[in-house]
Amino acid sequence: MKSAPFASPNFLERIAEPDSRFHSDYLSYRRGEMTRAELVARLPHVAMLGDSVCMDIYISSPWSTFWRAHTRRGKNWFVHFDADASISSVSKGLEAITPFVAIERAGVGALVECEHGRQSLFRRILGTRNLSGQVNDLLRARRFPDLILISIGHNNVDWAWRCPSHELDTPQQRLQRLSKELRQNYTRELRRLLELARMQQHRVAIVVYGLINFESYFRGRRAAERLRESDRTLYPHLETTYKYFVSFRPAYRSNLIRLAAMVNEELRGMVEMLNREFLQHTERIHLRYSSALATADLSRAELMHPIDGWHASVEGHNVLANAALSDLSPSLEFLGIK
Numbered sequence: 001m002k003s004a005p006f007a008s009p010n011f012l013e014r015i016a017e018p019d020s021r022f023h024s025d026y027l028s029y030r031r032g033e034m035t036r037a038e039l040v041a042r043l044p045h046v047a048m049l050g051d052s053v054c055m056d057i058y059i060s061s062p063w064s065t066f067w068r069a070h071t072r073r074g075k076n077w078f079v080h081f082d083a084d085a086s087i088s089s090v091s092k093g094l095e096a097i098t099p100f101v102a103i104e105r106a107g108v109g110a111l112v113e114c115e116h117g118r119q120s121l122f123r124r125i126l127g128t129r130n131l132s133g134q135v136n137d138l139l140r141a142r143r144f145p146d147l148i149l150i151s152i153g154h155n156n157v158d159w160a161w162r163c164p165s166h167e168l169d170t171p172q173q174r175l176q177r178l179s180k181e182l183r184q185n186y187t188r189e190l191r192r193l194l195e196l197a198r199m200q201q202h203r204v205a206i207v208v209y210g211l212i213n214f215e216s217y218f219r220g221r222r223a224a225e226r227l228r229e230s231d232r233t234l235y236p237h238l239e240t241t242y243k244y245f246v247s248f249r250p251a252y253r254s255n256l257i258r259l260a261a262m263v264n265e266e267l268r269g270m271v272e273m274l275n276r277e278f279l280q281h282t283e284r285i286h287l288r289y290s291s292a293l294a295t296a297d298l299s300r301a302e303l304m305h306p307i308d309g310w311h312a313s314v315e316g317h318n319v320l321a322n323a324a325l326s327d328l329s330p331s332l333e334f335l336g337i338k
Contacts, residue, residue, distance in 0.1 A: 007040050008091075011099035015039075022099070043101050044337060046094065047145040048078040049134045050106035050152045052311060053212060053320075057108055059244060059308040060237050069108040069128075077312070077321035078149070079104055087317045090149075093325040098337055103145060105134040109244075111155050112186045135189045144200050146335055148193065149324070151209040151293060153267075156182045157259045160247040168252075175259045183266035190274060190287075198281045205286040205331035208271055209324065210264040210294035214257045221248075223301035224309040235309040248310070264294050286334040296323035 008014070015022035022042060029039045048054055056075040059065055079102045080089035091102050107129040129137070131152055138145065159171060159178055167174045190208070197204035228235045241248055247256040271289040278285055296319055301309075303316035312320060332338070 005045070005101050005103045007043060007101045008095050008099040011040075011043060014099045040101060041143050043099055044147065044335065045101045045103060045143055045145040046091075046147045047103035047138060047149070048106055049131065049138075049148065049150045050078075051110040051154050052106070052108045053154050054078055054106035054151050055108065055311075056317070058237070058305040058311045059240055077317040077324065078102070078106070086314050087321060089317070089321050090325045090328075093321070094328075094337075097332070101143075103138075103141075105129065105137055106152075107134065109155055110134070110152055112153050112182050112189070114181070114185055131186070131189050135192055139192065139196055144196060144202075144204070146202060146204060147328075147331060148204070148206045149209065150190075150207065151324075153182055153186070153211050153263055154260075155245075157211065157214075157256055157263060158245050158247045159255055159259050160249070160252040161245075163246075171255050175255060175262060178259060179262040179266050182263055183270050186267065187270050187274065190270070191277075194274060194278055194281075194285060194287065197285050198278065200284070203284055203286070203335055205288075205334050207288050207290050207328065207331055208267055209290050209292060210267055211260045212293050212320075213296055213298055214253075214260045216297050216299040218253050218257070219299035220301055220303050221309060223299075224304045227301055228309070235304070235306065237307050238309040241308055241310040245310070264291070286331060288331060290324075290327045292323040292327040293320060296320060 012026070014020060015026040017023065020026070025034070025039055025042045028034050029036065054076060057068060060068075075087065077087060077089055079091040080087045091100075094100055109128040111128075111130045113130045113132060138148070156178065159175060160168065163171070163174065190206070193206065197206070224235055224238065228238055246252065268289045268291075271287055275282075275287055278287070298316065298319065300315075303313055303319055305311045305313045305316070
């Protein structure tokens with residue numbers, strides 16, 4: 001489910017300062033020469049496309065999970081504006097530099113899907129918007145973002161889901177096929193963004209984050225499993241995750257790790273290829289692959305959500321936020337945000 005864009009809470013006070021780069025726009029607004037909406041449109045717009053890794057979510061009972069998927073926004077590693085926020089989000093880091101508008105488009109269960117692919121009933125009930133739907137939202141928006149962050153593909157590495165029994169023991173060809181398909185579908189959607197970005201009057205920076213470090217992640221998951229063995233009140237829905245993500249089962253994890261590494265290499269190659277394709281537009285477009293999330297250390301149990309031991313806890317969101325923000329400097333410099 002998509003949420004409405006929202007500006008930094010104190011942006012009017014910030015741009016009222018004489019040394020603000022938006023001060024002249026503020027004066028025009030005060031004189032009634034532009035509307036509040038027009039003023040907000042002048043601020044940098046930052047969009048997040050992704051899956052549940054980017055969201056404040058966890059798995060519990062079916063109805064509670066469905067309700068949470070439709071209602072919980074913000075309070076994650078991308079956006080959390082509250083002054084007393086326990087998560088030092090990317091939005092808090094950016095807000096220290098400039099007021100801006102956050103656009104959150106990530107969805108629970110989101111996939112990098114095949115063209116014209118139909119969503120399952122389960123994902124339709126969840127209100128999932130796959131990558132193509134999230135891209136559609138940006139293409140239809142009145143104001144195209146200045147900075148687009150993309151972190152998606154984690155649901156695509158559930159290689160054991162619907163896997164033929166004869167491939168469970170010898171999955172190499174399946175892993176290669178899945179990684180190639182993801183790149184093909186990801187490339188199609190990213191190219192759509194780039195085509196519109198090159199027609200904008202403002203510069204556009206896009207960061208493609210690699211999938212999280214599943215090798216360290218499963219060390220943290222195993223630590224959570226050991227804690228649950230000694231105290232069954234901990235992580236009450238730890239086993240529930242296997243219903244939704246088959247490859248999280250211990251027998252399938254090593255190949256999930258392999259596939260995620262293969263996908264990240266494909267994403268890196270995709271970005272290099274598209275940069276060559278859009279070479280003549282480098283003054284307007286800045287496309288980068290980032291390994292920040294793929295190298296973040298997620299090996300501690302306290303980084304797992306205390307309910308499902310799957311999604312990120314508050315501490316986990318802080319680790320992801322710090323990693324994502326630490327690699328944004330080249331993109332911000334390209335946009336003139338210093």
